[in-house]
Amino acid sequence: MPFSSRPVVAGSLAVTAALALTACGSSDSGSNSGSDGSGSSSSDGTHTVATAMGDVKVPVAPKRVVVLDTAELDSALTLGVTPVGATHTGTESGFLGYLPKDDVAGIEDVGELMTPNLEAVAALKPDLILTSRIRHGDVYDELSAIAPTVMTENTGYPWKENFQVHANALGKVPEAEKAIAAYDKHVGEVTEALGGKEKAAATEVSVVRFVEGADIRVYGRRNYIATILADVGLGRPAVVDKAKDGFSYDVSPEKIDQADADVVLHSTYGDAKKSKETQTVGSGLWKNMGAVKNGRVFPVEDELWIQGIGYTAADRILDELQADLTT
Structure with a gap:
């Protein structure tokens, strides 16, 4: 999947300031500021959110939210909002397994992520829909006819910026500021646990993803997981700079040794054999990588x-990153 090249906002103060500016700057003119920090509202109980599809009026405090992608579901739950509906991924578990079962209980499944059932969405009578243009821009008109639809341009790499948009649309700016501050604090704790900034920077980490029906991906610097590694201050091997559009550098099992680093993290999407994981990790090239020999390879x-x-x-x-890298 392509990912945006927009920059990530770094640091809790910068992001908090951006949240405040987003909330206030996107509100209807001539209206009064809300006391909850979510920005101004008009007399009809709405405020205006700047989206990838233009300005959209949304309820100040939406009650029936439908989310059509995993990032939007994470954002809503992070902010204390339980959607009435959400799409599922191609995984057997439906909603992603890392989400607490109690948090996703009662959420209506409205179809597969890339092909949501619009009739099911409409049946839920949502007052807000969250997604991105890269996922569902082709059905924006249909979605916006059901409910105000807030789309970010992309997903993945600009996740922090997207979170600001989600928080503004949901009327949860103060909650967003707390989540960002907690993340920044956690990042600092992990960096210290790894021995401080200099030691973290000297540890090169490679992220490998085995994908059914595709080449093996060595993740670059412009994707979700790369931003977290960068925030912690970890180093990356030189191969990541070969990544197309910064997203991933794709290799065959015969070139997997190019992914070697001090630490290798690897995940699998789909069947282990069909994704070439079984073939690759059983090969001599894999077993001879420095990270493998040093016991610094971790499945995630x-x-x-x-x-x-x-x-x-x-x-x-x-x-998990702290646990793996401090073993």
Whole structure:
């Protein structure tokens, strides 16, 4: 999947300021500011959110939210909002397994992520729909006829910026500021646990994803997981700079040794054999990599590390990253 090249906002102060500006700057003119920090509202109980499809009027406090992608689901749950409907991924578990069962209980499944059932969406009578143009821009007119639809341009790499849009649309700016501050604090704790900034920077980490029906992906610098590694201050091997559009550098099993680094994290999407995982990790090239010989290769859950995309996922990833790299 392509990912946007928009820059990520770094640091809690910068992001908090951006959240405040987004909330206030996107509100209807001539209206009064709300006391909850979510920005101004008009007399009809709506405020205006800047989206990839233009300005959209949404309820100040939406009650029936439908989310059509994993990032939007993570954002909503992070902000204390339980959607009435959500799409499922291609995984057997439906909603991603890292999400607490109690949090997703009662959410109506409205179809597969790339092909949501619009009749099922409409039946839920939503007052807000969250998604991105790259996923569902082709059905924007149909979605916006059902309910106000807030689309970000992309998913993955610009997840922090997207979270700001989601928070503004949901009327949850104060909650977003708390989530961002907690993330920044957690990042700092992990960096210190790894021995500080200099030691973290000296540890090169490679992220490999085995994908059914595609080449093996060595993740570059412009994707969700790369932003977390960068926030912690970890180094990356030189091969990541070969990544197309910064997203991934794709290799065959016969070139997997190019993914070698001090630490190799790997996940699998789909069947282990069909994704070439079984073939690759059993090969001499894999077994002779430095990270393998040094016991610095760690399998990670694809649903969490790659598909989740949000602050709830990031919190879990940081815990696992610290556990793996301090063993």
